[in-house]
Each structure stands twice: as C-alpha cells, then as structure tokens.
Amino acid sequence: MLGTDDSTPLEFWVAVANGQHLQLDDIIALDRVLPTGDTVSIYGIVGQVRARHEGARFDSDVFLIADGVLPADVSEAAQIQVTRVVPETFVPPLPGAEVRKAVGPERDEALDMAEVEHRLPAGLTRDGQPVMLDLEFIDGTKGAHVNISGISGVATKTSYATFLLYSLFNSGVLGAAAANTKGLIFNVKGEDLLFLDHANTRIDETERARYAELGLAAGPFRSMRALAPPRKGDPNGTPATGARTTGVRPLYWTVAQFCEQGLLPFLFADAEDERQQYTIVVQSVTAQLQRCAKQSYTADGAVRIDGRTARTFSQLVSIVCDKLLPQDPDEEADPQWTGRSIYTGTINAFVRRLSSAERHVAHLVRADIDDAETHAIDLDSQQVTVVDLHMLHDRAKRFVVGVVLRQAFEAKEAAGTAEPLQFVVLDELNKYAPRDSSSPIKEILLDVAERGRSLGMILIGAQQTASEVERRVVSNSAVRVVGRLDAAEAGREQYGFLPAVQRQRATILKPGSMFVSQPRLPVPVLLEFPFPAWATRVAEADLSGGAGDGPADRPADPFDGLV
Amino acid sequence: MDFSVESWAPEYGSSINLPSAEDADDQADATVERPLDAWTPIDPAPTAAPDEIAFIDGIQRIDARIWIHENGISTPAVCVSLAAGATVCAPGTATTHGVLVVRSLIAPASSTAGPIVTRHATYEFVPAQDTTPEATYLAIHGRRTELEIGVARSVTSSLIVFDGPLRGQSDRQSVGYIKTHHKIYLPDEVQAILGILDDGQRTPLLFLSGGPGAGRWSWYLRLPGRRVHPMSGIVRLELPGTGTVGEAVCRAETVSACLPRFASESHKEARAPQNLYPISGIERELRRRLGDALLLERALRVAARPLV
Numbered sequence: 001m002l003g004t005d006d007s008t009p010l011e012f013w014v015a016v017a018n019g020q021h022l023q024l025d026d027i028i029a030l031d032r033v034l035p036t037g038d039t040v041s042i043y044g045i046v047g048q049v050r051a052r053h054e055g056a057r058f059d060s061d062v063f064l065i066a067d068g069v070l071p072a073d074v075s076e077a078a079q080i081q082v083t084r085v086v087p088e089t090f091v092p093p094l095p096g097a098e099v100r101k102a103v104g105p106e107r108d109e110a111l112d113m114a115e116v117e118h119r120l121p122a123g124l125t126r127d128g129q130p131v132m133l134d135l136e137f138i139d140g141t142k143g144a145h146v147n148i149s150g151i152s153g154v155a156t157k158t159s160y161a162t163f164l165l166y167s168l169f170n171s172g173v174l175g176a177a178a179a180n181t182k183g184l185i186f187n188v189k190g191e192d193l194l195f196l197d198h199a200n201t202r203i204d205e206t207e208r209a210r211y212a213e214l215g216l217a218a219g220p221f222r223s224m225r226a227l228a229p230p231r232k233g234d235p236n237g238t239p240a241t242g243a244r245t246t247g248v249r250p251l252y253w254t255v256a257q258f259c260e261q262g263l264l265p266f267l268f269a270d271a272e273d274e275r276q277q278y279t280i281v282v283q284s285v286t287a288q289l290q291r292c293a294k295q296s297y298t299a300d301g302a303v304r305i306d307g308r309t310a311r312t313f314s315q316l317v318s319i320v321c322d323k324l325l326p327q328d329p330d331e332e333a334d335p336q337w338t339g340r341s342i343y344t345g346t347i348n349a350f351v352r353r354l355s356s357a358e359r360h361v362a363h364l365v366r367a368d369i370d371d372a373e374t375h376a377i378d379l380d381s382q383q384v385t386v387v388d389l390h391m392l393h394d395r396a397k398r399f400v401v402g403v404v405l406r407q408a409f410e411a412k413e414a415a416g417t418a419e420p421l422q423f424v425v426l427d428e429l430n431k432y433a434p435r436d437s438s439s440p441i442k443e444i445l446l447d448v449a450e451r452g453r454s455l456g457m458i459l460i461g462a463q464q465t466a467s468e469v470e471r472r473v474v475s476n477s478a479v480r481v482v483g484r485l486d487a488a489e490a491g492r493e494q495y496g497f498l499p500a501v502q503r504q505r506a507t508i509l510k511p512g513s514m515f516v517s518q519p520r521l522p523v524p525v526l527l528e529f530p531f532p533a534w535a536t537r538v539a540e541a542d543l544s545g546g547a548g549d550g551p552a553d554r555p556a557d558p559f560d561g562l563v
Numbered sequence: 564m565d566f567s568v569e570s571w572a573p574e575y576g577s578s579i580n581l582p583s584a585e586d587a588d589d590q591a592d593a594t595v596e597r598p599l600d601a602w603t604p605i606d607p608a609p610t611a612a613p614d615e616i617a618f619i620d621g622i623q624r625i626d627a628r629i630w631i632h633e634n635g636i637s638t639p640a641v642c643v644s645l646a647a648g649a650t651v652c653a654p655g656t657a658t659t660h661g662v663l664v665v666r667s668l669i670a671p672a673s674s675t676a677g678p679i680v681t682r683h684a685t686y687e688f689v690p691a692q693d694t695t696p697e698a699t700y701l702a703i704h705g706r707r708t709e710l711e712i713g714v715a716r717s718v719t720s721s722l723i724v725f726d727g728p729l730r731g732q733s734d735r736q737s738v739g740y741i742k743t744h745h746k747i748y749l750p751d752e753v754q755a756i757l758g759i760l761d762d763g764q765r766t767p768l769l770f771l772s773g774g775p776g777a778g779r780w781s782w783y784l785r786l787p788g789r790r791v792h793p794m795s796g797i798v799r800l801e802l803p804g805t806g807t808v809g810e811a812v813c814r815a816e817t818v819s820a821c822l823p824r825f826a827s828e829s830h831k832e833a834r835a836p837q838n839l840y841p842i843s844g845i846e847r848e849l850r851r852r853l854g855d856a857l858l859l860e861r862a863l864r865v866a867a868r869p870l871v
Contacts, residue, residue, distance in 0.1 A: 055659075055848060058831055064657075064840055069825055071650040071657040071844040 001030065002077060003095025009042075009085060010522075012092065014099045016076040022046050022101075024505075025126055025526045027110045028080060029102040032093050040089050043102060043110030044080035045523050047501045051076045081499060081523045084112055112520040120173045121214035122164070122516055123527030130214050131527045133479060135173050137519050140418055143478025144453035147429075148462040148514075149495070150483025156511045157462040157483055158192060159536070161185075161425045163529045164460060168423065169383060170216055180420035183384040184408055186401055188427045193386050194244045195535035197224040199542040203533050210530040218533035225382040227251040229392060229400070230363050237369045240391055243538035251377065251387065251400065254301025255310050255367040259293035262286045263365075266402035267357045269439040270395065277343070278350035284339035285320060285350075301367035313365040317358050321351050360393040364400065379408055379422075394431075401432055402441040409444060409457060418456030424448065429461045430468040442470060449476040466494040480517040482524070484509040498524055564677045566640075568864045569628040573641075573856075589773040591748040595780075595808050596767035602753040604764040607819035614653060616821060617660070617720035618841040621647035621707040622849045626666070626859045629867070633675050639694050640670035642679065642686045642863055643703055646849040647710035649718050650841035652825070657841055659848050661717040663710050666859075669702045681862035683854070722821065726842050729801045731776040738818050739779070739801030742837035744794065748781065758793035760785040765819040768811055770804065778804030780811040784819050786826040788836035796826070796836050 001007065002015040016022050026046040033039050053065060055072035064070035080099075086109065102110045107129065113119065118135035125131055137143040146164060148157045165183045168174060174181055187193040199220045211218040226248040228239035239248040253263065264286040268279075289303070296304035302311040305323075310316035323337040324347050338347055379385050387404055389397045405424065412422055426432065426445075433445040448459050449472060461477070463469050467489060474480075480497055485506040489495075495503060497517045502524055506515060512531070517524035535541035593599060623645045630637040648662035665687065670676035672690035679686040691702035708730055715723055721736055729739035747754060748769055756766055765784045772778040780802040788796045800818060802811055826836035832843050 055844060057847075061831070066655070068652045068655045068657045070840045071659045071848065073659075 001093050001095050001097040001099055005077075007092040007095065009090040009092055010082050011047075011079065012044075012082075013077050013079050016049075016078060021076070022049060022078040024049060026078075027083075027102040027107050027125075028099050029106050029110055030093055030097050030099045032091060032097060034089065034091065038087075038089070040091060041084075041086045041109070042082060042093050043084045043086070043106075044082040045110075045525065046078045047081040047499060047523070048079040049076070050078075079501075083110055083521050083523050111525070116520070118173050119171075120164075121167045121171050121216060123514065123529040124210060124213060125525070125527055128210070128213060131516070131525055133516070133518055134520055137478040138168075138458060139174075139421055140453040140456060140458065143519055144458050145449060145477040146458075146460045146479045146481060147466065147474050147477035148460070148481040148483065149464070149466045149485065149489075150462075150509075150514075151464055151486050151489075154484045154509075154511045156514075157481075158189075158425070158427055159512075159532055160481060160483070160514055160529055161427075161460045161462055162193065162196065162532065162534070165384070165423060165425065166221065166534070167214070167216060169221070170219075171214070174421075177420050179383075181383070181423070182380060182420065183423045183425065184379055184404070185384060185386045185425040186404075186427065187386050187388045187390055188397070189390055191241065191243055191388070191390065191538065192536050194226050194228075194241060194248070194388060195538060195541040196221040196384060196386060197247070198535040198540075200531070200533055200535045200540045201542050202540050203531060207531045207533070211533060214530070218530070220534040221384050223383040224386060225249060225384070226386045226388060227377065228388040229396070230366075232363045234363075235368065237363075237366070239388075241388060248388075252364045252366055252369075253377075253403070255303045255313065255316055255365055256293050256298065256301045258313075258316070258365045259289035259303050261403075262290055263399070263403050264289060265440045266399045266406075267361065267395065268353065269398040269402055269441050277346045278353070280339040281324070281347060281350040284337055285324075288323075288337050289316075289320075298367075303367075311367045313362040314358055316365070317354055320354065324351055357395055357399075360396040361399055364396060377404065377407060379404075379411070398432065398439075398441055401426065402444060405441070405444045405448065409448060409452075409455070412452075412455045412457045418454060420456070422457045423460060424457065425460045425462075427462045429463040429473060430465060433470040433473045435468050435470055445473055446470065449473045465489050465492075467492040478519050480524075482506050482509075482515040482517075483513070484511070502526075564675060564679070565632040566629045566679070567632070567867045568860070569630065571628070573625045573627050573860070589748070589771045591750075591781075592770040592772070593748075593750050593753060593767070595770045596812055599750060599753055602756055602767055604756060604760045605767060606764055607816045609817040609820040610813060611817060612821065613720065613722040613817065615651060615720040616722045616724065616841075617649045617651045617715075617718040618724045618726065618825075618839065618845060619647065619649045619711050619714050619718070620726040620842050620845050620849070621645065621711045621714075622846055622853070623703050623707055624850075624853050624856060626856060627863045629668075629863070631670060631674055631676055638671060638674045640668060640674070640676060641699055641703075642859075643667050643669055644684075644853045644859065645703070645707050645710055646852050647707065647714045648845050648849055648852075649714050649723075650845045651718065651720060652841055657844065659845060661714045662849065662852055663713055664849075664852050665706070665710065667703070667706055669699050669706075671698075679863065679866060681859070681866040683859060683862045686863075722818065724818075724822075724839075729776075729779060729803060733776055733803040733805060735803070735805070737803060740822075740839075740842075741799040741801065742834065744797070744799065748799075749783075757783060757785075757797055760797070762787035762796070763819070763823045765815065768808070768815055771801075772804070776804065780804055780815065782815055782819075784822065786836040787823050788826055789829065798822075798837050 002013050005013040024046055029043050031039050031041050053072045054075045065072045108114045113132050116134045119132035120135045122131050122133040150157050197220050208218045228241045228248050230237035230250045231240040237250045239250045241248050268282050292305045293303050302309050305319050308319050433442045448457055466474050487507045490503045490506050513528050515524040625641050625643050627642045629640050631640050644666045646664045649660045651658050651660045666684045667689040668679055668686040669689050669691050671694050676688045689706050692698040723736045724738045724740050766782050769781045771781050783799050786796040825839040827840050829835040832838050
C-alpha cells in the first residue's frame with residue numbers, strides 16, 4: 001500500500017515489491033486494525049498497473065539509465081478497486097500496510113461469494129479460477145434478467161448466453177427444478193444454434209478441464225427442439241433449414257390462429273408503422289378477424305369471412321383488402337372494418353403495408369397443411385426450444401418474435417407460478433425494443449423486463465449497442481455483461497457500471513472474454529467462458545450416424561466465426 | 564538538555580565563506596610527465612578500461628538552528644542532516660549503492676549538548692571547535708567526509724570517483740574530481756593550454772605536494788559540451804601521490820578516457836557538463852533520502868522543551 005497517492009475506501013494504489021508482480025484482475029486483500037481494536041478487511045481487484053522510473057526527470061533520461069550512466073529505480077504499482085469492506089467500516093487502508101493476493105476462502109470473501117447459497121458458474125478468471133453469479137439475482141428472487149452488449153463477431157454474445165443457459169441447466173444450481181426449467185432461444189444469425197444438442201467435435205481436454213473447473217460436464221444440451229419456418233412454396237410445410245434435417249419442426253400458424261389470437265398487429269411492428277395513422281385500422285381489422293374466426297371454426301384452420309374462405313395468407317389479405325377498398329367505386333367501405341378512419345389515404349396506406357407483408361409471412365400463416373393443429377407451437381415439450389429466424393425477412397422476424405414471446409408470456413401469466421422458470425434468449429434487442437419508438441413487440445419485452453421477474457420469465461437479452469435499446473429493458477437486468485465494445489459506444493452512459501479502465505479494456509476484449517457486472521459486486525469482473533461444448537455449426541457437430549468432422553481443421557482462434 | 568529552535572528559517576545566516584578546497588600552500592611541479600616546453604593537449608590512449616566505476620558524493624542540509632540553554636547561557640548550534648552514497652556504473656546498469664544518512668547536532672565541544680531525539684529522527688552530537696561559522700562548517704564537512712569514506716569502503720569498484728578533492732585519501736582506486744577552480748595550478752607559461760584542450764583531451768600531469776598525505780598527482784581534462792569561455796567543461800582530477808610517474812600516467816589515461824561519457828547536458832543539469840550524470844543522480848537520491856525538511860524541523864520544534 002503506497003502513500004504517494006491518496007488512499008480511499010473505494011480505490012487505492014499498492015506498490016509491488018521486487019520479485020513480485022500483480023496483473024490486471026488479480027484479487028487482493030489487506031487488513032487494517034482500527035484504534036478500537038477491530039480489524040477491517042478490505043478486498044479489491046487490480047484495475048490498473050503501472051511502472052515508471054524513479055529518479056528520472058526527463059523522458060530522455062531513460063537512455064542514460066539504460067546506458068548505465070544515471071541511476072534510477074523501477075517502481076511498479078497497481079490500482080485497486082475495492083470490492084468489499086468487511087465489516088462495513090469505510091476507512092481508507094493505511095500506507096505501508098501489507099497487501100496479499102486473495103486465494104481460496106479469502107477470494108470468495110473478496111467476490112462476496114462466501115454467503116451465496118445458489119452459485120451459478122459464470123466463467124473463469126484469466127488465472128483459471130471459477131467466478132460464480134448469485135442465482136437469486138437471476139431467478140427473480142432478488143433480481144432477474146441478463147443483458148449482454150458487444151459488437152458483432154467478436155463479442156460472442158450468443159455463445160455466452162447459451163453458455164449461461166447450459167450452466168443453469170447443468171450445474172445443479174436450480175436443483176430439482178432444472179428438469180422442468182425451459183429455455184427459448186431465438187436464432188437470428190446463421191444456423192449457429194440449431195446444433196445445440198450435438199456434441200462439439202472440436203472440444204479438447206483443456207476445454208473439458210475448464211468445464212470441470214466450473215463444476216460442469218462438457219456436453220451438448222440434452223433436450224432440444226428446433227422450430228424453423230417452412231420452405232417458401234413448399235405445400236408440405238417442410239422446415240427450411242440448411243444443414244439440420246432431423247428434429248426440426250415447422251413453425252407456422254393457421255389462419256384461424258392468426259385471426260383468433262389477434263396476431264395482425266405484429267405485422268405492423270416497424271418503426272415506420274409507428275409514425276403512420278393506420279393503427280386504428282389495424283385495431284378494427286384485428287377485432288373483425290377475431291370475430292370471424294370465432295364464428296367459423298374449421299378443423300383445418302381456415303377461416304370463413306362473410307362467405308369467403310381464407311385458407312392461405314394471400315386469400316386472407318385479399319379478403320381484407322376487399323373489405324376496406326370495395327371493388328365497386330360506388331360502394332362504401334364497411335366502417336366496422338375501417339374503424340373510424342374516414343381518410344382513404346390512411347386505408348390505402350394500411351392496405352399497401354399489409355400487401356407488402358404478404359410476400360414475407362405468407363408461408364408462416366397458412367391452413368393448407370393437414371393436421372395443422374398438431375403443429376401448434378409447443379415450448380414445453382423439450383428443455384430448449386430454438387426458434388430459427390435467420391432465413392426470415394426483418395418483418396417476418398419481428399412477427400415471429402412478437403408472437404412467440406407473447407405466447408410464452410401469456411402461458412406464464414396463465415400458469416400463475418414463477419416455477420419452473422422460462423428463460424428467453426434474444427439477440428438484437430435494439431431491433432425489438434428500440435430506444436425511441438414503440439411497437440407491440442417492445443410492449444411485450446417491457447412486460448417481460450418489468451413483470452417477468454415475478455412471473456418466472458427471465459430474459460437473457462443481447463445487443464450490439466445498449467444505447468439503442470429501451471432503457472427500461474436494460475436497467476431491469478440485474479446482471480450486465482459486456483464483450484468487445486466499439487470505442488464510441490463504450491463511452492456512453494449505459495456503460496456507467498464500467499469504471500474508466502474497464503471501459504477502455506472493453507474495446508480490446510478478445511472473443512470469449514466478458515466483463516460481468518453483478519449486483520453483489522461494485523466492480524465488474526473479467527471472465528472467460530469455455531469453448532462451447534455443443535456444436536455451433538454443422539462442421540462441428542458430432543452427428544450420430546453421420547460423418548463427424550475431425551479436429552483436423554481446427555481454427556487458430558476457437559471462437560472464430562461465432563457471434 | 565534544554566534547547567529551543569530558532570524561529571527564523573534555517574537558510575538565514577548560513578552564508579559562510581567556505582574554505583577553499585585548494586590550499587594556497589600547495590606546491591605544483593608541472594614537469595613530472597614532460598618538460599614545460601613540451602606541453603601539448605594529450606588524447607588519452609588507455610590500456611585498460613575498468614568494468615565498473617563508482618561515483619561517490621555526499622550532501623548536507625541544515626534542518627534547524629537551535630539554541631542550547633544552560634545555566635542561563637544560550638549557545639548557538641545547528642541540526643544538520645547528512646547523506647552520502649555511490650552510483651555504481653557498469654555497462655548497461657547504474658545503481659545506487661551504500662547510501663548512509665546521519666543526522667548530527669553540531670555544537671561546541673565545550674557545551675553540554677547531548678543527542679536530540681525527535682519523533683522522526685535522532686540528532687547525534689558532533690563537537691565543533693567553537694561557535695563560529697567556519698568551525699561549524701568544518702565539523703559538518705568532517706562528518707560528511709567520514710560518511711563518504713564509509714561508502715567508499717562498501718564499494719568494490721576498481722575506479723572510485725569522489726566528488727571533490729581527495730582530502731588525504733590514499734586508496735589506490737580513488738580519484739578526486741574537482742569541478743570548481745579557485746586556483747589554477749599550472750605555471751603561467753602553460754596555462755594557455757587549457758583554452759586549446761579539445762573535448763576529451765587532458766593536460767600532462769602535475770605533482771602537488773603540501774596538504775595532507777603524500778601529495779597528489781593531478782591534471783586537467785575537458786569534458787564535451789558547449790564552450791562559452793576557455794574554462795568551459797574543464798575539470799581537475801587528483802590521484803593519490805603514490806607510485807611512479809609511469810603508473811600515474813597510465814591511471815590518468817584510463818580515468819580521462821572513462822569520464823567524458825558521463826558528462827551532463829545543460830538542459831538537464833545546472834552545472835553541466837562538469838556535474839556528471841551519476842553524481843547528479845546520486846545527489847538527487849540523497850536529497851530525497853534526507854527526508855522532508857519541514858517535517859524534521861517541526862519534529863525538532865516539538866522536541867524542544869518550552870522555556871518557562
């Protein structure tokens with residue numbers, strides 16, 4: 001503990017003795033005996049380290065010193081960010097006090113883990129020590145939700161989200177409830193997450209050891225179902241997945257479900273839609289469709305509207321258009337359908353928007369497949385449900401995310417109990433809950449963020465830039481995770497939980513490293529998580545019965561290609 | 564012991580005319596290496612270079628002027644902090660070595676002075692002849708020389724450069740390094756040689772007799788640097804006056820070749836180029852080791868017993 005810089009109960013500098021070293025993220029402890037005789041233990045994390053010449057006054061003195069002409073000493077010092085003071089007597093540590101590296105129980109004490117009953121393995125520090133999260137801040141007891149920020153490609157946001165899920169399901173932290181706990185993952189890019197239930201052929205003994213260090217067995221997700229939209233133009237509704245052919249169920253809604261559940265507004269969930277006047281038309285049309293669906297129940301999921309049958313989305317669109325803009329110019333539009341909107345321009349805008357959606361969602365809303373009812377989306381059949389969105393157009397993505405989230409949320413609401421928990425992994429939150437516009441999806445995400453904690457619906461959300469996401473969604477997350485950040489983004493107020501040094505470091509984080517901020521600790525901890533033990537693409541998948549690729553083409557960077 | 568601390572800052576009243584380092588009684592023989600008419604600048608051609616050079620220096624600082632009270636009589640005295648140390652330069656490293664710090668109470672031997680113990684330091688009694696500034700200075704200087712010799716004993720280098728004259732030291736490794744010239748020892752007819760010495764060149768040897776010990780070998784050397792007057796960068800060196808002329812010349816060649824490398828530059832050192840970098844480095848370090856003057860003065864004031 002040095003005395004040339006101010007020492008405060010929150011931050012101080014320590015001098016590093018000859019032959020010793022401290023590096024960033026090391027955890028240290030020291031004691032101070034108060035005049036009362038009580039001992040205060042102060043714990044902290046190394047936030048910055050520095051070295052300098054003592055005895056040199058000019059920059060160029062270094063040449064003289066290196067040449068052996070001018071005497072000088074090298075001094076090394078480390079800045080400590082205090083994590084805990086036990087008991088909570090906030091006195092500064094005294095200069096000259098001896099500082100030690102915290103190991104074993106003292107390290108737990110420093111990270112405030114000693115009294116945590118339910119520990120969720122969250123990753124390893126760089127020296128290979130496990131870091132735990134307090135489950136109570138995730139499962140809703142004291143807090144809920146995880147938010148992950150980081151730039152695309154190197155921040156490995158989705159990988160970390162799936163790692164957390166894996167840890168939740170397999171670490172035993174959930175106890176008996178683990179079996180019934182469900183995960184819902186939206187796969188937004190590539191087929192990254194469609195092989196969660198296949199072992200990764202590229203995982204080696206080192207990585208297995210890292211899993212073991214965390215108390216986890218390296219392996220794939222045990223129970224998973226993938227849902228993928230059907231191929232466009234395929235009358236059988238075969239799921240449109242590239243590499244994965246088995247264990248995928250098609251993802252679509254019958255026209256009846258579309259009408260009855262009032263899913264129409266989810267087609268109008270763009271920022272563009274918000275500015276338009278046709279919200280009132282959307283509402284009345286939704287109400288009319290619900291009414292019609294209730295009146296005309298058919299086994300195959302088609303809907304009859306005033307004598308016309310809508311078996312496909314195109315038919316539905318055409319019926320709705322006719323209602324709003326009658327063919328006969330003399331005929332008035334049905335005010336029950338148009339709502340109070342008397343402006344033809346507004347109705348036209350709605351029709352244009354609806355027609356343009358047709359191309360993107362026609363294959364998702366259909367009643368032309370036999371026993372459509374059996375294809376109803378069931379989020380409970382397997383532990384993890386992956387909804388594959390990556391082939392869909394933006395509008396269709398929004399539609400699917402909105403509808404599936406609502407279904408899950410309503411199911412939780414109906415269940416009335418928080419247990420078993422439902423985890424939702426959703427990337428690109430900035431698209432679904434943008435900061436400065438509103439949409440039906442954002443409403444649901446806000447519901448999840450604000451009420452999900454008590455309902456047992458936990459959002460593991462991710463985005464490139466937290467500054468573009470609705471503040472309430474981010475601020476309701478108890479655990480914040482930051483991967484590599486863009487330098488400009490790192491400076492924004494949303495990352496106020498990162499001290500200055502960590503912000504700087506966030507711009508150079510390598511894939512697989514994250515800063516994790518948890519409510520128990522005032523300082524975010526840098527941790528690494530092991531390489532996924534489940535396949536993240538078909539090349540890595542240990543396909544049972546198929547030819548699994550050997551580790552021959554292992555990339556130099558194991559996180560290469562991950563998102 | 565009763566004492567009180569002078570309320571004036573210690574710098575006042577310290578202007579003493581220091582006795583000259585060169586004794587006017589010294590006799591110089593300038594013909595030991597070559598006759599006067601053959602005096603020309605010499606480019607040193609050393610036969611061997613030392614692998615390690617030590618530079619030794621000492622500093623002093625008056626922390627406080629005090630009055631010692633005894634039977635109604637007040638005697639002036641000074642509390643002084645002294646430090647000495649060495650910079651040991653080997654190729655690629657320069658390290659501070661053997662720093663000694665002492666604090667002394669300089670008072671007349673006749674007084675009843677004893678050590679002064681304060682919260683931060685203890686001032687040991689060092690007797691001076693009387694209370695005159697010259698006597699005080701001599702006592703301080705004597706103590707400082709003791710320290711420097713103590714440091715020199717802890718150094719194993721084959722070349723030990725003392726900042727200042729040798730003051731009677733006769734160790735073979737010792738070299739005196741004098742950068743202020745109160746007197747030029749050269750006979751008038753060869754003095755002009757100082758003006759034409761080029762960087763790194765030396766004069767032929769002189770032999771100085773008189774003063775303590777067996778005399779000294781001495782010569783002048785010009786250090787590299789900007790030349791604003793004929794004496795710019797001129798230093799005088801001393802060797803113990805032992806051995807033959809041949810040995811002394813050999814040694815002078817070695818020393819003259821070693822030193823220019825350490826010459827300082829004026830933007831980094833007020834006394835450039837004569838105040839060599841290793842000496843300036845050790846001086847700075849010593850000044851730091853003396854501790855904070857205000858803190859020590861305050862401690863002395865606290866330790867002084869208030870007069871009733």
